[in-house]
Structures are given as C-alpha cells and as structure tokens.
Amino acid sequence: MTTGRIHSWDLSTGVDGPGTRFVLFTSGCPLRCLYCANPDTWHMRDGRGTTVDEVMAEIDKYRAFITAAGGGVTLTGGEPLLQSAFTEEVLRRCKEAGLHTALDTSGFLGVRATDELLAHTDLVLLDIKSFDLATYRKLTGGELTPTLNFATRLDRLGVPMWIRYVLVPGWTDDLERVDALARFVAGLGTAERVDVLPFHRLGAPKYEALGIPFPLRDNPVPGPGLIEDVRARFRAHGVAAY
Secondary structure, three states, X not given: OOEEXXXXXXXXXXXXXXXXXXXXXXXXXXXXXXXXXXXXXXXXXXXXXXXXXXXXXXXXXXXXXXHHOOOEEEEEOOOHHHHHHHHHHHHHHHHHOOOEEEEEEOOOOHHHOOHHHHHOOOEEXXXXXXXXXXXXXXXXXXXXXXXXXXXXXXXXXXXXXEEEEEEOOOXXXXXXXXXXXXXXXXXXXXXXXXXXEEOOOOOHHHHHHHOOOOOOOOOOOOOHHHHHHHHHHHHHOOOOEO
C-alpha cells in the first residue's frame, strides 16, 4: 500500500490549474525559497501520514463538483516529487477516475518523475524562479539547470506546461533576464502560458509561528506597472502571459 506524508488539502479556483481544483499539499521540499509562503511544508516529518486510498476517498467526496466546474486534482507542496512514488500513484488513480491531473513542481527533482508518472499528468505547473544561475542559487538554495532540463524533457514528451514566474522586486525584475527566459519558454512547444505571480508577504505569520525569520519581510511588492511590463516582455516573444 503506497503511503505518503501530506500537509493539507484545499479547494481552489483559477490559480492551481484550469477550473476548480482539489489541491493536495505534500510535505517536504529540498529548496528554501526566500519568498516561500508555506514554510510549514518544508519538512516531511511535520506532515501527517496517509495512504493513497485515503486521499482518493477524500477526493471522491468532491469529484462531481470539481468535474462539473471543469477542474481536477493538483498535487503541490512542498515538492510532490520528493515523494515521487506516492505522487505517481495518486496521479494514476485520479486519471483512472477520469479526473484532470496537474503537478505543481519546481522541477528541481525532475529526474524523479518517471515517464509513467508524467503519462498520468495532464498539466505541469513548472516554477522557474529565476533565469540567472547566481540569482536562482541565492533565491532558492538550489540549482537552475535541473529545472531547465525538466522543461525540455516535458516538451519532448509532449506534456503541457504552464510556467510560473514569481516577480520579486530586486530579485527577479531584471527585464533582460525576463527576455532571456521568454526566449527559452517560446522554444518550448508545450508551454501554453506564463503566469507572472506578484511577490506577497501573506506567509509572514507562518514564519512568526514557527519562530524563524522571514528573509523578505521588508522587500517591496511589485506595482501594477512592473507586473504589466514583465507580462509584456513575455508577450513580445509570442508567449501568453497572465
């Protein structure tokens, strides 16, 4: 019986894939993004153990609703590929149930996603957090190359992608770097869109509750003009941006 550790689940509309989604938050993440809004998902030990059967029983309660709303199931985290066997089994069972499936990942652990796992995935929400190697390392504690390799692999396999780009003033707002990322995304045949997500500080209370500092507590949030400028850069390369 396949088991995993999860933080929680929720229902959402519009931000975790098409339609109304059942969103499963897995526990554990190898990155430490400075703007992370969910530091309570960093450690697997802090999650609760569950089986795939238990997850599917919960999803089944909402199956008719999410199907009627044109939605499906999204696995996020944390980082779902940290528990790749569990993630693969949930995705497989959802596909067998006729549900649209989405995987929200940084791509840092893309090598853990088997071709079978991706065959059960209708959409990958791929977070490309910076297109500059040094900035990516400072911002996340990880390396950018695995994510780019994963993106090209998804394209080769024909897996649809929505690219996610968090816009953080002083970190990811360099327009030349945005142009470089836009050129990369434009070369991915299965990349359907880019979602430019404005940095926010809504997770600050979680850091306080955990007794750890929020590194970007005093960082400004992007204004509407900057957000639109970045979206325009993607659109200039023929990439749909929202």
